[in-house]
Amino acid sequence: MTDTSTDDGTGGGKPNSQAPSRSFINQLEIDLRLLGMLGAFIVVCIVFNVLTDGRFLTPRNIFNLTIQTVSVAIMATGMVFVIVTRHIDLSVGALLATCSAVMAMLQTDWLVGFAGMGLNTPMLAWIAILGGIAVGAGIGAAQGWLVGYQGIPAFIVTLGGLLVWRNVGWYITNGQTIGPLNDTFQLFGGINGTLGVTWSWIVGAVCSVLAVLMLISGRRNKTRHDFPVKPLWAEVVVGAVCVAAIMGLIWVLNSYTIPSRVLERSFAARGETMPEGFSTGYGLPVSVLLLIGVAIVMTAVARKTRLGRYIFATGGNPDAAELSGINTRLLTVKVFAIMGALVALAAVVASARATYHSNDIGTLDELRVIAAAVIGGTALAGGLGTIYGAILGALIMQSLQSGMAMVGVDAPLQNIVVGGVLVLAVWIDIVYRRRLGGQ
Known part of the structure; x- marks a missing residue:
């Protein structure tokens, strides 16, 4: 058995005078990027807590911060897979609106009266959720097919999707706000569940x-x-x-x-x-419990399954992956289908939290989701990324926005800061990887 320990009292092996001494951080084997993100998060919390006279770190605000982070964090876990395979998905915010519209109409119009179901029939919520997930996964798979089998760049396919699905959601609801939603459905919104x-x-x-x-x-x-x-x-x-x-x-x-x-x-x-x-x-909150479940499943897929190994192998070197027998085109369809299903889950949380569907739901979420994944350490060059990093990135982004809102920063300036943080995160990632390559 190979062991990194020496005669430090851990019982790990014989003394080795030639072994180089390792720092405390190196022995813990903690990613320096993760430590950097945790440090950034702590600094953000402390700064806003001072600026808000101690209101930022109250239990109430932390509770609100967690439920506000969930929908973006769920989508960010899927965006990790998309970016790792060297693609991008700009349609997630618009697709969230379509999935939300479908689920809202299923609850308030299309299924009401069917088999004696009323608005607050518990089974209605689960049928609506399954319907939304099916729509999201189907649309995601269709976009993946265009990318994988037809060779259209993901940037173009999903940029078109950003325009298409936002307006499909508008036509499904005739531009109206739909609500209230099913009581069981609202349990996924945060304070209601x-x-x-x-x-x-x-x-x-x-x-x-x-x-x-x-x-x-x-x-x-x-x-x-x-x-x-x-x-x-x-x-x-x-x-x-x-x-x-x-x-x-x-x-x-x-x-x-x-x-x-x-x-x-x-x-x-x-x-x-x-x-x-x-x-x-x-x-x-039930929504946070849902995020924990998604994080566990996505981490298991990334680390323990053949699909996860194929995703990271393809992102590391697509040509070598294809030559080794991986069907990279079908893999692209699967990755975008997973992204679509997670967008639908995020739509459940977002619309349940508002207790209704509105046509502006998910606006600019594509920016927040991509930023969360990149801040969390997912390399735009592909091949590298972690689920927990993306969730932490989403938490940092939401902390910035919530803190600025509490301080009184205008919404346009908030978006300017978010955009600047995204560019800064990419720059830091490039510098970090260059230094690693030079070691």
Whole structure:
């Protein structure tokens, strides 16, 4: 077994006087880009917390920040695959509007009365969601077919899609705002659907255990295949940080208490009287739980499946991938279909959060999604990218926008800052990779 540890008390192997000393960060094997993003996020939070007199880092604002990030973060996980394969998708915001329009019409018009279903029939929401995902995946696959099999550049196909699908959504609804939406559907919007304090702690504990088990499994796999492993103390540190981050987030979300008047209405609806002095928190939003599920699935696809290996191999060297037997054209269709399905899921969150469909939903989301993926470390040259990086990138982007809104920065200037941050992120990525190549 190959081990990177020496006589440092970790029990990893014999002393090796010729082995170069490794820094604390190197022994933890943490990506410097990830550390840079975390540092940038912390700086953004501290600056806006000072500028807003402590209002930015309150439980209420952190709760709002999480639910505002979800829709862009879900799409950013799919954009990682698209950019890794050396393509781009400029149509995601417009496609979100079409998927949202379809799901809204399914709930309020097309399916109402069918098989005795009313607006708030729970099954109606699930049928609408499945319908939206089918539409999103189908449109994504069609765009992927044009790119992969017809040789049209993805930039042109999706630029056309940006114009087409925004207006298809407008025609589906005749330009009208559609709502209110199904009660079950609205559970995915954030404040309308939360797990409560107890279940949030349970989910946090389960996620913490899963994180630790993943670290243990990864270490065992490396050991089994004679790959170098981190010192045991480094694994413990990483695991402790992960658990602290998860449980810390749950604690903050549980600290955001439900207003008394809302609790009173809830008790009254059940024919009960609220106990004097009773209070409880919102807990983990269902939409954030959905994002966690998407992140786990997409990470598993990227790291554990043949499809994921093909995606990164194709992005690294398309010609070599095709010569090795990978059907890169079909792979392109699959990647864009996945992107379309994730856009539909994001449409569920975005429209449920608003409680209605509007024709401007998803406007400029293509900018935010691409920026989140690039800030998160996805290389525009292809072949490199991480799911967790894209989610962190989406969180940084939303923190910037929310902070500027709280400070009173005008919307046009907010978009100027977002565009500037995108260009800066690409420049930093280019410089970073040049330096790595020169080492």
